[in-house]
Amino acid sequence: MLEIKDLHVKIGQKEILRGLDLSVGAGEVHAIMGPNGSGKSTLAQVLAGRENFRIKSGSISWNGRDLTSMPIEERAREGLFMAFQYPIEIPGVSNAYFLRAAVNAVRRHRGEPELDAMDFLTLVKAEMKQVGMKEEFLYRSVNEGFSGGEKKRNEVLQMSLLQPSLAVLDETDSGLDIDALRVVAEGVNRLRSPDRALIVITHYQRLLDYIVPDHVHVLSGGRIAHSGGRELALELEERGYGWIKKEAVQDKEASA
Amino acid sequence: MDNASPNIGSFLDREYEAGFVTEVESVSLPKGLNEETIRQLSARKREPEFMLEWRLQAYRRWLEMETPEWAMVHFPPIDFQDIVYYSAPKSKADGPKSLDEVDPELLRTYEKLGVPLHERARLAGVAVDAVFDSVSVATTFRKQLAEVGVIFCSFSEAVQEHPELVRKYLGTVVPPGDNFYAALNSAVFSDGSFVFIPKGVRCPMELSTYFRINARDTGQFERTLIIAEEGASVSYLEGCTAPMRDENQLHAAVVELVALDDAKIKYSTVQNWYPGDKDGKGGIYNFVTKRGDCRGARSRISWTQVETGSAITWKYPSVVLRGDDSVGEFYSVALSNHRQQADTGTKMIHMGRNTSSTIISKGISAGHGSNTYRGLVRVTPKAENARNYTQCDSLLIGKECAAHTFPTIEAQNPSAHVEHEATTSRVSEDQLFYAMQRGLSAEDAVSMIVNGFCKEVFKELPMEFAVEAQKLLGVSLEGSVG
Numbered sequence: 025m026l027e028i029k030d031l032h033v034k035i036g037q038k039e040i041l042r043g044l045d046l047s048v049g050a051g052e053v054h055a056i057m058g059p060n061g062s063g064k065s066t067l068a069q070v071l072a073g074r075e076n077f078r079i080k081s082g083s084i085s086w087n088g089r090d091l092t093s094m095p096i097e098e099r100a101r102e103g104l105f106m107a108f109q110y111p112i113e114i115p116g117v118s119n120a121y122f123l124r125a126a127v128n129a130v131r132r133h134r135g136e137p138e139l140d141a142m143d144f145l146t147l148v149k150a151e152m153k154q155v156g157m158k159e160e161f162l163y164r165s166v167n168e169g170f171s172g173g174e175k176k177r178n179e180v181l182q183m184s185l186l187q188p189s190l191a192v193l194d195e196t197d198s199g200l201d202i203d204a205l206r207v208v209a210e211g212v213n214r215l216r217s218p219d220r221a222l223i224v225i226t227h228y229q230r231l232l233d234y235i236v237p238d239h240v241h242v243l244s245g246g247r248i249a250h251s252g253g254r255e256l257a258l259e260l261e262e263r264g265y266g267w268i269k270k271e272a273v274q275d276k277e278a279s280a
Numbered sequence: 281m282d283n284a285s286p287n288i289g290s291f292l293d294r295e296y297e298a299g300f301v302t303e304v305e306s307v308s309l310p311k312g313l314n315e316e317t318i319r320q321l322s323a324r325k326r327e328p329e330f331m332l333e334w335r336l337q338a339y340r341r342w343l344e345m346e347t348p349e350w351a352m353v354h355f356p357p358i359d360f361q362d363i364v365y366y367s368a369p370k371s372k373a374d375g376p377k378s379l380d381e382v383d384p385e386l387l388r389t390y391e392k393l394g395v396p397l398h399e400r401a402r403l404a405g406v407a408v409d410a411v412f413d414s415v416s417v418a419t420t421f422r423k424q425l426a427e428v429g430v431i432f433c434s435f436s437e438a439v440q441e442h443p444e445l446v447r448k449y450l451g452t453v454v455p456p457g458d459n460f461y462a463a464l465n466s467a468v469f470s471d472g473s474f475v476f477i478p479k480g481v482r483c484p485m486e487l488s489t490y491f492r493i494n495a496r497d498t499g500q501f502e503r504t505l506i507i508a509e510e511g512a513s514v515s516y517l518e519g520c521t522a523p524m525r526d527e528n529q530l531h532a533a534v535v536e537l538v539a540l541d542d543a544k545i546k547y548s549t550v551q552n553w554y555p556g557d558k559d560g561k562g563g564i565y566n567f568v569t570k571r572g573d574c575r576g577a578r579s580r581i582s583w584t585q586v587e588t589g590s591a592i593t594w595k596y597p598s599v600v601l602r603g604d605d606s607v608g609e610f611y612s613v614a615l616s617n618h619r620q621q622a623d624t625g626t627k628m629i630h631m632g633r634n635t636s637s638t639i640i641s642k643g644i645s646a647g648h649g650s651n652t653y654r655g656l657v658r659v660t661p662k663a664e665n666a667r668n669y670t671q672c673d674s675l676l677i678g679k680e681c682a683a684h685t686f687p688t689i690e691a692q693n694p695s696a697h698v699e700h701e702a703t704t705s706r707v708s709e710d711q712l713f714y715a716m717q718r719g720l721s722a723e724d725a726v727s728m729i730v731n732g733f734c735k736e737v738f739k740e741l742p743m744e745f746a747v748e749a750q751k752l753l754g755v756s757l758e759g760s761v762g
Binding site for chain 1: 705708710711713714715716717718719720721722724728729731732733734735
């Protein structure tokens with residue numbers, strides 16, 4: 025489904041991703057871990073199409089299409105969803121309006137009829153119950169004055185409404201207490217299906233107790249330094265990221 | 281936003297949709313202004329002697345006045361001798377006619393602007409006075425309104441048919457010597473709308489005037505006078521457009537509102553004069569004096585404006601709260617994109633007891649636009665228990681635009697209660713990215729954010745115009761991000 029090859033990405037003069045390879049198949053859940061500054065969030069933003077990152081070389085193919093040539097909103101309409109690490113506030117725009125605009129943009133793209141206000145409300149209220157959000161959040165401005173946990177729930181709500189085929193969760197667990205974490209994880213797990221892929225970016229293995237990944241990758245120095253199964257996450261928890269960095273340096277020296 | 285933003289920057293500069301010219305033969309006075317011009321203008325309109333005298337006095341005052349320089353707007357000096365002060369479509373030069381006699385070309389013009397004048401084609405509930413260059417070409421629903429005693433006609437007709445009312449109220453809210461442009465208008469105003477709602481009558485439909493500038497080198501100087509007698513109420517809306525031309529054109533209007541005891545006047549404006557091109561060439565100079573007088577107790581005057589057009593806007597719709605327990609309101613959205621400059625706001629003058637006023641101003645600056653809010657809240661010594669609430673928000677789109685706020689509060693009575701809140705925010709790249717990541721286009725994202733920002737003002741507009749205003753903002757903002 026998603027094939028990233030030798031990806032090099034710069035922001036300003038700084039090269040952040042340096043030859044990243046990643047292959048994600050339908051139905052798979054991949055966890056991307058790594059120390060701060062290793063390029064985890066950059067990867068998420070590049071996939072979503074954030075424009076201040078420049079792709080220097082390499083390729084990203086998504087369902088056979090060149091992802092990098094697709095505009096942000098087209099990626100979204102085709103089913104790519106990114107849950108933001110820091111969801112953005114939009115004052116004056118009600119959450120209900122925003123969510124419905126998003127849902128209908130995607131439906132239009134798929135050639136499905138748009139939902140009217142009543143149908144949408146029925147749908148969104150059911151989904152809100154699932155993620156434990158009160159109805160009042162529909163009528164408040166998008167993310168404005170929401171607590172950290174409420175913002176993350178709102179992200180999960182959007183994800184379940186939009187039913188993406190590829191979801192990228194950028195440190196969705198950061199700043200969450202254990203209850204919120206469970207709710208978020210449940211939301212993600214509900215989305216798991218054979219035709220969907222998930223990329224879960226996280227600093228801690230804690231989230232992976234709830235969202236069990238098929239593959240774990242460690243990002244270091246702008247590339248995947250290590251890949252493994254679920255046990256890799258546990259090993260990281262025990263040993264920290266230090267040994268990976270050391271290995272990466274050795275690799276580099278060896279290849280030099 | 282940086283140049284590496286091809287998606288967000290892919291807005292197209294859509295053309296100003298009302299920018300066409302109508303080919304009609306017109307009758308104009310030669311360029312220039314002197315007493316003779318005014319005499320000719322007055323004679324052409326077959327005005328009574330008092331009107332001519334009034335004009336000449338205003339003209340003499342004007343000669344002694346200087347252009348106001350205090351506003352945050354910049355433009356080369358205007359040559360007042362290089363303007364045509366009167367231009368009328370030929371078919372109309374002989375005075376008012378019924379709709380059937382109006383030049384079909386003119387009817388088509390308004391049709392094209394979305395203002396069909398044929399009553400049967402018109403949504404029930406809105407009567408229209410159509411002003412083309414210097415004259416009113418048609419006023420609809422007059423008979424139906426007359427049945428309940430409402431007078432809705434062109435100003436010229438009012439001078440002919442209701443001189444006593446004109447004489448009683450004209451210039452009592454905005455005196456001829458009020459300011460430079462008001463004096464000029466008083467000398468040369470050519471037409472406009474006149475509304476009179478008699479005692480106890482609720483006007484049964486929305487009234488509206490649609491102003492259109494068509495002829496080249498012509499200034500439009502219209503005069504609107506609305507009188508609501510005791511217990512009367514009316515909702516009035518004006519819309520404005522002009523062709524695209526490379527030279528600037530002057531529009532200096534005066535609007536006077538009079539509300540007697542328990543009367544209500546709601547005045548809404550959707551102003552979309554040609555703003556000039558994106559480099560600032562051409563466009564209308566919109567220098568307007570609008571004032572309402574809450575003359576009676578418990579009267580209420582409310583201004584709502586959506587200002588998206590004009591190269592320069594200089595406009596402060598105000599309310600004089602003379603009557604006890606009177607209420608003044610000002611709701612404004614002003615947008616300046618490209619090279620547009622807007623210096624707009626309001627004055628609330630509290631004079632009666634227990635008066636209250638509300639000011640909600642939303643300024644949006646994009647491109648190289650400059651947007652200034654200028655407001656005065658004055659509580660005079662005898663105004664016991666005056667209340668004012670002011671909220672003044674600015675939204676910036678892009679890095680080259682500017683927003684300024686100049687609020688003045690003069691409270692001369694210790695019981696006054698005056699609140700002022702102000703915010704400045706920016707449509708951020710983060711917000712756009714967030715909305716687009718959810719599938720919205722950049723245009724929809726910007727217009728959603730801007731509409732959210734303006735929501736408090738739009739809800740004050742009559743329903744059908746609120747929708748129009750939202751669309752207009754969307755169009756006016758195109759090309760603003762990138």
